[in-house]
Amino acid sequence: SQQGEEDPQALSIQEGENATMNCSYKTSINNLQWYRQNSGRGLVHLILIRSNEREKHSGRLRVTLDTSKKSSSLLITASRAADTASYFCATVPSANSGAGSYQLTFGKGTKLSVIP
């Protein structure tokens, strides 16, 4: 079963613009991760944010986490054509969430198209 729900399902922007993707989840988490998948390179880990963190940066990526709303957002600044891919959020449940083992549960993803 899918834990996370990304929004929007698809996003098309011009090169140089910023792209924002959102993720909502259901159970309490230990951490939330964002992955990118394109046809050439498979799934690649982008960034991890722990439940006690609110914001994290990595290069052109900025991730926020609001555990009270059970939501996260991924911002890609100054987008490039090479950022075209599907982006997935994935959660690891906290030990006391009753959600079972420490598995990574993915959402359905946001398909980002960056137009040159």
Place this chain on the structure above:
Amino acid sequence: EAGVVQSPRYKIIEKKQPVAFWCNPISGHNTLYWYRQNLGQGPELLIRYENEEAVDDSQLPKDRFSAERLKGVDSTLKIQPAELGDSAVYLCASSSRETGSYNEQFFGPGTRLTVL
């Protein structure tokens, strides 16, 4: 450093035939995962190994799917017999015990299975 290796990359079979997928994780990674990704969806965990022990196989359809990880390194996932609904991409991932299952997973390129 070599990444997670999977073979074959593509497989086309007729229904009721058997099929096997092979995975070689990153050297030194004790934890190995098999995921299935249906079209337009995020990956879903099938089974997780810690060394040679399957510690989470609750999502593995045991009537037709089997997996093994002999010697705690390479792993094989088998389907026998395959059904039309098994068409999907099968992903293998690994992670290091030092960082634990909570953290980053490294994915292989996947095997795209088509059942006719």
